[in-house]
Amino acid sequence: MVLARSEVARSRRPRPARGTAVRLGLMALPLAFFALFFAYPVVAIVGRGLKDGGQWQLARFGAVLGDPDVVQVLWFTVWQAAASTALTLLIALPGAYVFARFDFPGKQLLRAVVAVPFVLPTVVVGSAFLALVGRGGLLDELWGLRLDTSVWAILLAHVFFNYAVVVRTVGGLWGQLDPRQEEAARVLGAGRFEAWRRVTLPALGPAVAAAALMVFLFTFTSFGVVQILGGPTFSTLEVEIYRQTADFLDLPTAAVLTLIQFAAVLGVLALHAWTVRRRESALRLVAPSRTAHRPRGRGQWTLLWGTLAVITVLLIAPLVVLVERSFAGPDGYGAVFYTSLRSAASADSTFTVAPLDALWNSLAYAAAATAIALVVGGLAAAALTLPRLRRGPSGRTPLAGRFVRGFDALLMLPLGVSAVTVGFGFLISLDAPPLDLRASWWLVPLAQALVGVPFVVRTMLPVLRAIDGRLREAAAVLGASPWRVWREVDLPMVRRALLIAAGFAFAVSLGEFGATVFIARPDQPTLPVAVARLLGRAGELNYGQAMALSTVLMVVCAGALLVLERLRPADHSGEF
Amino acid sequence: MSITSRITVSAVAAAVGIAALAACGTPGGGADAKTVTLVSHDSFNVSKSVLAAFEKESGYKVKILKGGDAGKAVNQAILSKGNPQGDVFFGIDNTLLSRGLNEGVFSPYEAKGLANVPAGLQLDKGEHRVTPLDYGDICVNYDRGYFARHKTAPPKTFDDLLKPRYKGLLVTENSATSSPGLAFQLGTIAKYGQDGWQDYWKKLKANGVEVVDGWEQAYYERFSGSAAGKGKGDKPLVVSYASSPPVEVLGKKPAPEEAPTGVATGTCFRQIEFGGLLKGAKNEKGGKALLDFLVSKEFQEDVPLKMFVNPARKDAKVPELFTKYGAAIDKPTTLPPATITKNREQWIKQWSSLVLK
Numbered sequence: 001m002v003l004a005r006s007e008v009a010r011s012r013r014p015r016p017a018r019g020t021a022v023r024l025g026l027m028a029l030p031l032a033f034f035a036l037f038f039a040y041p042v043v044a045i046v047g048r049g050l051k052d053g054g055q056w057q058l059a060r061f062g063a064v065l066g067d068p069d070v071v072q073v074l075w076f077t078v079w080q081a082a083a084s085t086a087l088t089l090l091i092a093l094p095g096a097y098v099f100a101r102f103d104f105p106g107k108q109l110l111r112a113v114v115a116v117p118f119v120l121p122t123v124v125v126g127s128a129f130l131a132l133v134g135r136g137g138l139l140d141e142l143w144g145l146r147l148d149t150s151v152w153a154i155l156l157a158h159v160f161f162n163y164a165v166v167v168r169t170v171g172g173l174w175g176q177l178d179p180r181q182e183e184a185a186r187v188l189g190a191g192r193f194e195a196w197r198r199v200t201l202p203a204l205g206p207a208v209a210a211a212a213l214m215v216f217l218f219t220f221t222s223f224g225v226v227q228i229l230g231g232p233t234f235s236t237l238e239v240e241i242y243r244q245t246a247d248f249l250d251l252p253t254a255a256v257l258t259l260i261q262f263a264a265v266l267g268v269l270a271l272h273a274w275t276v277r278r279r280e281s282a283l284r285l286v287a288p289s290r291t292a293h294r295p296r297g298r299g300q301w302t303l304l305w306g307t308l309a310v311i312t313v314l315l316i317a318p319l320v321v322l323v324e325r326s327f328a329g330p331d332g333y334g335a336v337f338y339t340s341l342r343s344a345a346s347a348d349s350t351f352t353v354a355p356l357d358a359l360w361n362s363l364a365y366a367a368a369a370t371a372i373a374l375v376v377g378g379l380a381a382a383a384l385t386l387p388r389l390r391r392g393p394s395g396r397t398p399l400a401g402r403f404v405r406g407f408d409a410l411l412m413l414p415l416g417v418s419a420v421t422v423g424f425g426f427l428i429s430l431d432a433p434p435l436d437l438r439a440s441w442w443l444v445p446l447a448q449a450l451v452g453v454p455f456v457v458r459t460m461l462p463v464l465r466a467i468d469g470r471l472r473e474a475a476a477v478l479g480a481s482p483w484r485v486w487r488e489v490d491l492p493m494v495r496r497a498l499l500i501a502a503g504f505a506f507a508v509s510l511g512e513f514g515a516t517v518f519i520a521r522p523d524q525p526t527l528p529v530a531v532a533r534l535l536g537r538a539g540e541l542n543y544g545q546a547m548a549l550s551t552v553l554m555v556v557c558a559g560a561l562l563v564l565e566r567l568r569p570a571d572h573s574g575e576f
Numbered sequence: 577m578s579i580t581s582r583i584t585v586s587a588v589a590a591a592v593g594i595a596a597l598a599a600c601g602t603p604g605g606g607a608d609a610k611t612v613t614l615v616s617h618d619s620f621n622v623s624k625s626v627l628a629a630f631e632k633e634s635g636y637k638v639k640i641l642k643g644g645d646a647g648k649a650v651n652q653a654i655l656s657k658g659n660p661q662g663d664v665f666f667g668i669d670n671t672l673l674s675r676g677l678n679e680g681v682f683s684p685y686e687a688k689g690l691a692n693v694p695a696g697l698q699l700d701k702g703e704h705r706v707t708p709l710d711y712g713d714i715c716v717n718y719d720r721g722y723f724a725r726h727k728t729a730p731p732k733t734f735d736d737l738l739k740p741r742y743k744g745l746l747v748t749e750n751s752a753t754s755s756p757g758l759a760f761q762l763g764t765i766a767k768y769g770q771d772g773w774q775d776y777w778k779k780l781k782a783n784g785v786e787v788v789d790g791w792e793q794a795y796y797e798r799f800s801g802s803a804a805g806k807g808k809g810d811k812p813l814v815v816s817y818a819s820s821p822p823v824e825v826l827g828k829k830p831a832p833e834e835a836p837t838g839v840a841t842g843t844c845f846r847q848i849e850f851g852g853l854l855k856g857a858k859n860e861k862g863g864k865a866l867l868d869f870l871v872s873k874e875f876q877e878d879v880p881l882k883m884f885v886n887p888a889r890k891d892a893k894v895p896e897l898f899t900k901y902g903a904a905i906d907k908p909t910t911l912p913p914a915t916i917t918k919n920r921e922q923w924i925k926q927w928s929s930l931v932l933k
Binding site: 249 | 641652654753921925928
């Protein structure tokens with residue numbers, strides 16, 4: 001959700017170009033970070049699959065792509081992503097409108113609540129849906145209704161996950177569109193629908209496209225949800241990469257699939273970048289508080305209540321059932337699963353440590369990952385904010401501009417590249433001095449920071465770009481030292497964005513599963529890893545503990561989000 | 577110096593500091609000579625007292641790293657070969673053995689006490705790269721109550737499972753994701769041969785076999801005979817372990833005459849689990865001592881009630897629970913590890929398109 005609206009706020013002309021050296025200096029560390037902890041491990045694992053005796057075996061592409069099972073997986077991956085995206089738009093666009101245009105009590109809280117699923121770990125979402133629509137789940141007990149063997153459970157879980165992406169990306173912009181433009185069209189004789197179609201829709205179009213592409217990207221690479229709800233029959237590319245690597249050790253097939261996914265993700269990101277640039281067209285934006293009003297008339301009230309009902313059933317119900325199951329002990333309701341989380345390994349426990357220790361591990365990892373993501377992402381955002389390289393008086397070439405854009409896209413790649421590949425890549429590539437990190441505590445935060453960086457960049461960019469350079473110059477002219485200029489001009493404006501970026505990086509790190517599951521040391525599991533392992537074990541206690549741990553994780557993530565919601569500037573047009 | 581570059585410099589300095597910190601982060605223990613590290617799968621378990629006795633006697637502290645289910649743990653060991661995460665690996669079974677041996681994950685070591693392990697279990701006899709540590713059988717289990725209520729005899733053999741009276745009663749696991757599921761498939765291959773097993777599964781599918789992803793799901797959620805499933809399951813036949821019936825009795829007071837579930841003894845496939853010294857182990861000496869301990873009578877007698885498999889050592893005492901409620905499997909099916917490794921992936925793929933699609 002951060003990603004799409006990033007550049008709406010930018011309204012000023014860029015300052016004339018400064019030295020390339022500064023830009024390179026800023027880029028050096030992010031580039032080194034991505035080269036070492038992203039490109040190198042991924043290339044290593046892919047190379048191991050595609051190289052034989054030093055020779056690249058590109059014929060393997062043909063062999064893998066000729067396999068009808070692989071074709072089936074590819075088809076299902078694309079199909080379910082497209083279906084999930086369509087369903088999410090269908091369900092969430094009315095919600096976006098409601099949040100943008102209506103005022104109602106509890107709106108701020110609800111806004112935060114619908115965002116909770118987005119930061120929840122996929123394993124928690126999977127188990128929440130199992131508790132709702134799975135075998136022996138709530139609906140099964142009530143009406144014998146089960147969806148866990150059909151594709152519907154996957155699609156609904158994807159809607160659950162991505163509802164907030166649409167509400168925030170589209171709704172955020174919608175709330176800032178000046179309604180008077182539509183009114184003007186109507187005064188000029190356009191019908192209500194006509195006015196909406198000719199005025200609002202074109203303005204929203206790019207935001208809808210960007211949101212759709214983000215949802216497509218997230219569902220295209222879906223792992224945990226499909227893993228838990230897909231059963232033996234449904235498999236996405238990401239799940240197949242995991243199976244080929246972890247179950248069959250078929251690295252060539254996994255490598256080919258990784259590259260296919262990589263190409264597809266690049267395509268989606270390129271499209272996304274293109275829609276973002278298209279949105280730079282001049283829009284008349286106003287403060288959202290000026291456009292929202294209490295619902296009027298029956299139609300609007302129906303829409304509001306309908307949206308609330310959808311949110312209740314689709315977003316809140318799975319979470320409530322999750323919490324309910326965490327308290328449903330063998331002898332009635334109680335905190336028995338929670339108290340048992342504290343006790344260290346019993347005779348037949350899954351862990352050598354108390355499950356609750358996973359909470360402290362998770363918090364420590366996430367804090368370190370956040371610090372890394374802030375530094376790397378902050379530097380990258382600063383580099384991207386420097387005056388854009390354009391053809392013109394300064395004589396810059398478009399080549400440099402393309403380089404910057406490439407850098408921009410590079411920062412987004414970790415969101416789409418198989419986390420499984422990254423995890424395995426870490427395992428096999430970072431194992432020799434001077435980078436023998438395999439036993440190091442830092443391995444997990446480094447991997448988690450990879451996913452946090454894109455969020456930091458997308459949060460910081462619009463704010464950094466919005467700072468008027470003339471303020472700095474004025475301050476300098478008035479005799480302020482460079483340090484003082486930074487402290488008095490930049491810092492106050494950036495601080496809030498930094499905190500929000502930190503919050504997001506933190507939440508995302510807390511929930512990261514795909515890569516962490518491979519590299520977290522077995523005696524130091526994170527919360528999502530612990531949940532997945534508990535879910536994989538039999539017995540009521542394990543299941544109950546999984547639900548309890550999921551609840552703890554959910555509360556921590558939701559808490560972080562609620563804090564963010566308070567930090568979100570009321571009238572700010574920028575990020576989420 | 578311009579403002580921007582000033583900011584740049586301080587930010588880069590801070591970042592480099594963090595990166596440096598990351599680069600020389602603490603190497604996570606386990607490399608010192610006093611600690612010996614055992615890498616295994618999630619099912620590994622040992623009594624605290626037994627382990628403590630070894631630690632006291634040998635002077636080593638044992639660290640246990642569990643890495644997912646058996647297949648994933650083995651694959652992780654293969655991926656990190658030469659620079660392993662620990663010193664000894666426990667839990668590579670005969671379905672994965674050749675892969676591990678071909679990849680050269682293990683260093684040869686002849687553990688003390690190996691003479692007490694029957695020759696039939698020693699699949700790497702000449703070279704001692706791995707040591708047999710336990711064995712168990714994967715068989716169809718049945719719910720005695722169900723068949724008593726329906727006045728039907730439970731099935732005994734693979735052939736029986738195709739009979740119309742057992743239509744729609746069996747739940748098994750996905751061969752691709754579950755080792756009992758794969759073992760059951762391998763059992764049918766051993767029984768009907770490489771030419772006949774697909775035909776058998778076509779008939780089994782026609783007879784309504786259901787497939788779920790994992791053993792937990794099959795046994796606890798679908799099987800009607802598991803006490804922990806609280807009778808919610810609706811399938812009286814499940815692919816599980818020969819040791820599952822004793823587990824159903826475990827802790828029951830008073831002890832019943834017979835276990836509530838039984839084993840179709842003509843459907844069994846034998847799994848043998850091995851351990852080995854990892855090549856490149858940092859504490860090779862400790863690893864050898866640990867391997868000796870795993871073959872020792874103390875550990876072997878602890879195995880049945882901790883992991884619900886049979887000890888490899890023939891002189892290890894097996895608890896009454898096993899002798900009284902367990903089934904005697906005389907002629908389990910089995911396949912040579914090399915044959916399994918050669919065909920494994922192809923068999924699983926064929927099985928998937930045959931049964932799941």
